Amino acid sequence: MTQRTTGLYRLGQLPRLYAAFQNFLGGERTKREIVSCYLRPHVGDRILDIGCGSASLRSTLGDVVYTGIGLNAKHIAAAREKHGEAGTFLCGDFQSLEGKIDGPFDLVMCIGVLHHLSDEQVQTLGRIVAERLAKLGRLVTIDPTFVERQNPIAHWLARSDSGRNVRTPSVYETLVRGAFDAVKVDLRHDLLRVPYTHCIITAQRN
Numbered sequence: 001m002t003q004r005t006t007g008l009y010r011l012g013q014l015p016r017l018y019a020a021f022q023n024f025l026g027g028e029r030t031k032r033e034i035v036s037c038y039l040r041p042h043v044g045d046r047i048l049d050i051g052c053g054s055a056s057l058r059s060t061l062g063d064v065v066y067t068g069i070g071l072n073a074k075h076i077a078a079a080r081e082k083h084g085e086a087g088t089f090l091c092g093d094f095q096s097l098e099g100k101i102d103g104p105f106d107l108v109m110c111i112g113v114l115h116h117l118s119d120e121q122v123q124t125l126g127r128i129v130a131e132r133l134a135k136l137g138r139l140v141t142i143d144p145t146f147v148e149r150q151n152p153i154a155h156w157l158a159r160s161d162s163g164r165n166v167r168t169p170s171v172y173e174t175l176v177r178g179a180f181d182a183v184k185v186d187l188r189h190d191l192l193r194v195p196y197t198h199c200i201i202t203a204q205r206n
Contacts, residue, residue, distance in 0.1 A: 030191050034111070035060045038140050038186075038200055045106040046134070050094050050125070051113035055079035058087055067105075069097050094125055103132030110141040115163035119175055126179035130205055138204050141176065145169050145199035147187065153195040169199045181205050 035057065041047060045064045049055065052068030054075045066087035070076050076091040083089075090097050108129045114122050129139050144158040144166050158166045167175075169185050177183045180203035188198045 031057055031060050033191060034142065038142070038202065039107060039109060041107060046104065048101060048103070048105045048108045048129075048132070050108065050110045050129075051116075052076075052079060052089070052109075055083055055087060055089065057109070057111070058083050067101065069094060069101065094128060095121075098128055101128075101132065104134035104137065105132055106134050106137050108133065108137070108139045110139065112143060112163075114141050114172060114175075115143045115161060115166045117165060119165075122172075122175040123178055126176050126203075130179040133205055136204065138202055139176070139180070141172070141199075141201045141203075143167075143172065143199050145172065145187070145197050147197055150197055151189070151195040154189070154197045157194070157196055167199075172199050172201060176201055176203050179203075179205075 035041070039057075039061070041061045041064050043063045045061075047061060047064050047066050049057070049066065049068040052058075052070045052075075053072065055066075055068045058066055058068070058079070067090070068076075068079060068087055069090045069092060070079075071091070071093055073091050076089050079087070079089045090100060094101075110125070110129075113125075117125065126139075133139065144161055144163075146155065146158055146166060146168050150158075169187060173183055173185050182204045184202045186200040186202075188200060189196070191198055
């Protein structure tokens with residue numbers, strides 16, 4: 001992964017501080033919007049959350065079969081402590097854990113993941129996910145993005161992100177499209193309390 005981890009960026013590795021920062025930016029309202037508009041889980045869905053962190057979205061997904069994977073051992077420990085038997089939580093990246101995530105999955109979530117990956121890693125992730133989706137299963141990704149005539153604060157925040165590979169919507173789409181039959185791109189400027197631009201991709205195989 002390509003990300004900044006020194007200086008102030010180290011604070012994001014601490015579960016409580018990261019959760020407090022996320023609550024300040026949007027909190028429960030943002031979670032509800034993401035779940036109701038994009039994730040749209042159904043009872044019994046098999047869900048894979050890549051880059052789950054401390055699994056802050058788990059409690060909003062309802063009665064589903066949840067697997068979360070993440071690189072940060074402290075975040076995974078926090079997820080296990082908070083959610084207990086409401087999910088399976090694995091520490092590692094999606095490539096090292098490939099043999100442990102058989103699927104099939106009805107929904108794969110990658111919230112704030114792609115902009116931490118190289119182009120090659122995004123394409124590899126797409127292949128791994130596509131091979132494990134159930135029929136009509138979906139991949140949903142959400143990342144910061146650069147757009148024309150962007151609010152200067154939103155642009156600065158995207159440039160300052162710990163992930164070094166913030167891209168334009170068309171580049172995200174191109175990288176994901178190789179493994180999927182249908183790709184839809186949405187831009188949102190209103191998910192946080194501060195000016196910010198999200199690129200939201202929903203991808204499916206026929």
